[in-house]
Amino acid sequence: MAAITKSNAAHGNDETAQAQVDIWRFVYGFTEMGAVKCAIELGIPDILENQAQPMTLSQLSSTLSCSSTALFRVMRFLMNRGIFGEKKTTEGSMGYVQTPLSRLLRKDGDNSLASMILFQTSSLIIDPYHYLSARVLDENASAFLLAHGKDIWQDAAQNPDHSKLLEDAMASDTRRTVREVLDGCPEVFDGLSSVVNVGGGDGTALRILIETCPWIRGINFDLPHVVSVAPKCEGIEHVGGDMFKSVPKANVALLKWILHDWNDDECIQILKNCREAISEYGTTGKVIIVEAVIEENRGDKLKDVGLMLDIIMLAQTERGKERTAEEWTYVLREAGFTRHTIKNFGSVQSVIEAYP
Ligand SMILES: C[S@@+](CC[C@H](N)C(=O)[O-])C[C@H]1O[C@@H](n2cnc3c(N)ncnc32)[C@H](O)[C@@H]1O
Numbered sequence: 001m002a003a004i005t006k007s008n009a010a011h012g013n014d015e016t017a018q019a020q021v022d023i024w025r026f027v028y029g030f031t032e033m034g035a036v037k038c039a040i041e042l043g044i045p046d047i048l049e050n051q052a053q054p055m056t057l058s059q060l061s062s063t064l065s066c067s068s069t070a071l072f073r074v075m076r077f078l079m080n081r082g083i084f085g086e087k088k089t090t091e092g093s094m095g096y097v098q099t100p101l102s103r104l105l106r107k108d109g110d111n112s113l114a115s116m117i118l119f120q121t122s123s124l125i126i127d128p129y130h131y132l133s134a135r136v137l138d139e140n141a142s143a144f145l146l147a148h149g150k151d152i153w154q155d156a157a158q159n160p161d162h163s164k165l166l167e168d169a170m171a172s173d174t175r176r177t178v179r180e181v182l183d184g185c186p187e188v189f190d191g192l193s194s195v196v197n198v199g200g201g202d203g204t205a206l207r208i209l210i211e212t213c214p215w216i217r218g219i220n221f222d223l224p225h226v227v228s229v230a231p232k233c234e235g236i237e238h239v240g241g242d243m244f245k246s247v248p249k250a251n252v253a254l255l256k257w258i259l260h261d262w263n264d265d266e267c268i269q270i271l272k273n274c275r276e277a278i279s280e281y282g283t284t285g286k287v288i289i290v291e292a293v294i295e296e297n298r299g300d301k302l303k304d305v306g307l308m309l310d311i312i313m314l315a316q317t318e319r320g321k322e323r324t325a326e327e328w329t330y331v332l333r334e335a336g337f338t339r340h341t342i343k344n345f346g347s348v349q350s351v352i353e354a355y356p
């Protein structure tokens with residue numbers, strides 16, 4: 001047996017002490033989610049945004065028509081996490097102010113993640129985590145199905161409130177992502193005449209794209225119950241259908257956060273239908289995929305987000321997953337694409353351009 005040296009023992013003690021500190025994040029991590037949801041529902045980031053001066057506790061509680069006791073405790077907790085700050089008012093008392101983090105929680109703010117947080121904290125999305133272990137033990141089980149008795153798309157088709165929660169969350173992600181893609185790699189959309197956004201939800205991606213590139217004709221393609229409530233917009237045609245059967249014809253097929261919902265065989269089927277959709281456009285035809293590319297040797301925060309998204313896929317979809325560059329190469333090759341490039345632009349998602 002190896003002798004335990006003094007320094008090993010000390011090192012072991014350090015690790016144990018650190019573990020005793022770190023473990024509380026896992027035990028009570030949900031409190032962050034609960035308090036942030038509370039602040040969004042009360043509209044606190046929106047209220048603070050419109051103040052010329054720091055807002056005192058009594059001003060905030062009277063705006064919300066509530067007593068200050070519970071509000072104080074929620075604000076104290078959130079300030080401790082960097083959401084909201086405190087500054088002196090001109091009268092010398094302390095008041096709450098926005099921080100870069102709380103600005104991302106405004107209901108209608110640019111780059112807001114408020115709808116995504118409301119979606120992630122809904123029982124629709126939380127309940128499947130009670131079945132994650134069942135999913136791990138049985139490859140054929142689906143955590144979402146065990147929790148709700150149907151898959152997420154059947155549920156959304158039957159439940160307009162859930163459909164809206166999901167579409168709003170995705171649209172908020174889209175507003176941020178499409179702007180990032182247009183800024184980070186504008187050449188991706190050079191010289192295109194038409195774009196079909198496959199699984200385009202309420203059409204947000206195409207609306208932003210057409211604002212910047214008004215010469216592009218947009219086709220927003222999604223399930224019939226989704227496009228039937230999508231807002232009308234000049235330059236965009238909403239088409240209802242099933243991407244597993246066929247995809248409307250266009251110069252480019254754009255897929256943002258679609259393929260991660262499906263297993264390899266399902267992705268290959270969708271991609272074959274996209275290849276068929278762009279086939280009339282010869283060498284200018286391409287498929288643009290906006291998704292995470294998990295890089296095994298990337299030890300940064302973005303890899304962290306990619307891995308979190310992969311757990312989300314495990315809980316919320318039947319066979320979906322986030323993919324590495326090798327896994328993307330496999331599905332694209334099997335779908336008949338001869339060449340593809342991957343562009344990283346410092347975001348959790350990358351842009352993959354695939355050519356027939
Ligand atoms: C994760 S959401 C992504 C929405 C959008 N692309 C975005 O990034 O905001 C997936 C979308 O795929 C759509 N979808 C699911 N199954 C589909 C099918 N068989 N055919 C067409 N669209 C489908 C859903 O309705 C939903 O809008």
Ligand SMILES: O=c1cc(-c2ccc(O)cc2)oc2c(O)c(O)ccc12
Pocket residue numbers: 120125152173257260261309312316317
């Ligand atoms: O719960 C989700 C979340 C996402 C998601 C989160 C963050 C992003 O930047 C993109 C997507 O996607 C989901 C999804 O595609 C799905 O089918 C179910 C649930 C979620």
